[in-house]
Amino acid sequence: MPERYVALDYNGRRIGDSHHRTRIPDAVVLAIRELHEHECIPVREIAERLRLAYWTTRKIVYYQRRISQPVTWRKEDSPPTATEQSGEVAGGQA
Numbered sequence: 058m059p060e061r062y063v064a065l066d067y068n069g070r071r072i073g074d075s076h077h078r079t080r081i082p083d084a085v086v087l088a089i090r091e092l093h094e095h096e097c098i099p100v101r102e103i104a105e106r107l108r109l110a111y112w113t114t115r116k117i118v119y120y121q122r123r124i125s126q127p128v129t130w131r132k133e134d135s136p137p138t139a140t141e142q143s144g145e146v147a148g149g150q151a
Contacts (some may be wrong), residue, residue, distance in 0.1 A: 061134075063129035072125040076135075081109070086123045093118045 063075035066074045070076075073083045085107065104114035116122040 060132055062130040063133050065129050065131060066125040067128045069129075072127060073123070079115075081117075081123070083123075086117055089117050126144060 064072050065075075065139070066072045073079065079136050089103055092103050093100060100115045101111055103109075103118070104111045107114070113122070
């Protein structure tokens, strides 16, 4: 079985597809932003096409939701390190 890595933000928390409660995949989030920013498709139309709530789609488009970027990665099965538990990341905090 291939090793799986999880994305962690600067606080050491899982984000994006790595988070256990993610309902909208990262690929869909990127597609939503691309459709709005580059194709100039209105938020309501994107929400209807993807069958998502208007307000959820709006918050994604305007970077109010799903804005965290991965700072580090770790193997899914490995326990968090002491620095991940304390919220510090190698190289300092972002």
